[in-house]
Amino acid sequence: MASNRVKTGISGLDEMLQGGLPENHIVLVMGSFGTGKTTLGLQFLVEGLRQAEPCIFISLEEDKDSIMKNAATFGWDLTPALEAKKLGIFKLEPSDAKTTIMRIKSDLPKFVKSFGAKRVVLDSVSLLNMMFSDENERRSNLFNLCQLLRTTGATSVLTAEVKDDNPRSSRDGLAEYTADGVLLLQSDENKEGGEVQLTIRIMKMRRTAHSRRVKPYSITDKGIVVHAGADVF
Numbered sequence: 001m002a003s004n005r006v007k008t009g010i011s012g013l014d015e016m017l018q019g020g021l022p023e024n025h026i027v028l029v030m031g032s033f034g035t036g037k038t039t040l041g042l043q044f045l046v047e048g049l050r051q052a053e054p055c056i057f058i059s060l061e062e063d064k065d066s067i068m069k070n071a072a073t074f075g076w077d078l079t080p081a082l083e084a085k086k087l088g089i090f091k092l093e094p095s096d097a098k099t100t101i102m103r104i105k106s107d108l109p110k111f112v113k114s115f116g117a118k119r120v121v122l123d124s125v126s127l128l129n130m131m132f133s134d135e136n137e138r139r140s141n142l143f144n145l146c147q148l149l150r151t152t153g154a155t156s157v158l159t160a161e162v163k164d165d166n167p168r169s170s171r172d173g174l175a176e177y178t179a180d181g182v183l184l185l186q187s188d189e190n191k192e193g194g195e196v197q198l199t200i201r202i203m204k205m206r207r208t209a210h211s212r213r214v215k216p217y218s219i220t221d222k223g224i225v226v227h228a229g230a231d232v233f
């Protein structure tokens with residue numbers, strides 16, 4: 001049976017996904033810098049807030065203020081949701097590894113569970129993985145985090161940077177295996193006229209049929225728009 005769909009609120013992308021992300025999935029959004037990973041995550045939460053769902057944004061990059069300002073440039077005012085405790089923003093400090101690891105293992109699970117979140121965004125899993133010095137710890141932390149997210153019933157988006165020499169693989173090469181789905185954002189500089197073309201494709205989406213076509217998208221002042229009807233040249 002087809003699972004319930006969670007609309008991303010990104011027109012064109014929901015079409016490619018046959019309605020949205022499968023409920024309770026963990027989806028990795030990977031791409032190089034500036035391809036719109038953070039924007040996609042925010043947009044996914046804004047759609048949830050529009051449907052009055054509790055949402056959590058876990059950030060290792062930007063602090064709360066900067067996230068709110070960033071969202072405001074797309075016309076998304078996060079203040080009412082924050083005040084109504086419909087939105088939680090959880091900032092982890094990559095510079096303080098010891099405290100951060102403790103918070104990931106103890107505070108974060110409690111926070112996610114008590115909040116009753118329907119949508120969770122973690123930006124970025126690449127920075128999170130950097131907290132752990134050895135590969136085994138990194139792997140088990142990611143595994144535990146994904147287990148936690150699955151038990152909450154939330155639908156999650158994790159962002160990840162890609163390898164410099166292989167833009168189809170996340171920096172750690174871990175999360176794409178753990179995640180239920182992978183969206184790849186790419187910026188292609190070879191377009192005629194020297195203009196950069198942004199493209200999106202669904203690399204993986206467990207337990208569902210989906211489009212495998214590569215589609216162009218734009219980052220506009222209202223967020224990401226995927227041109228699902230257009231083809232890439």
Ligand SMILES: Nc1ncnc2c1ncn2[C@@H]1O[C@H](COP(=O)(O)OP(=O)(O)OP(=O)(O)O)[C@@H](O)[C@H]1O
Nearest residue numbers: 032033034035036037038039040073074219220221
């Ligand atoms: N208000 C806006 N209108 C149009 N385009 C914008 C706007 N704000 C940001 N952008 C574009 O989006 C890009 C940044 O998007 P975003 O921060 O989501 O990318 P990212 O993949 O998270 O980047 P990073 O890897 O650096 O975190 C900017 O470089 C810019 O090109």
Ligand SMILES: [Mg+2]
Nearest residue numbers: 037038039061
């Ligand atoms: Mg970002």
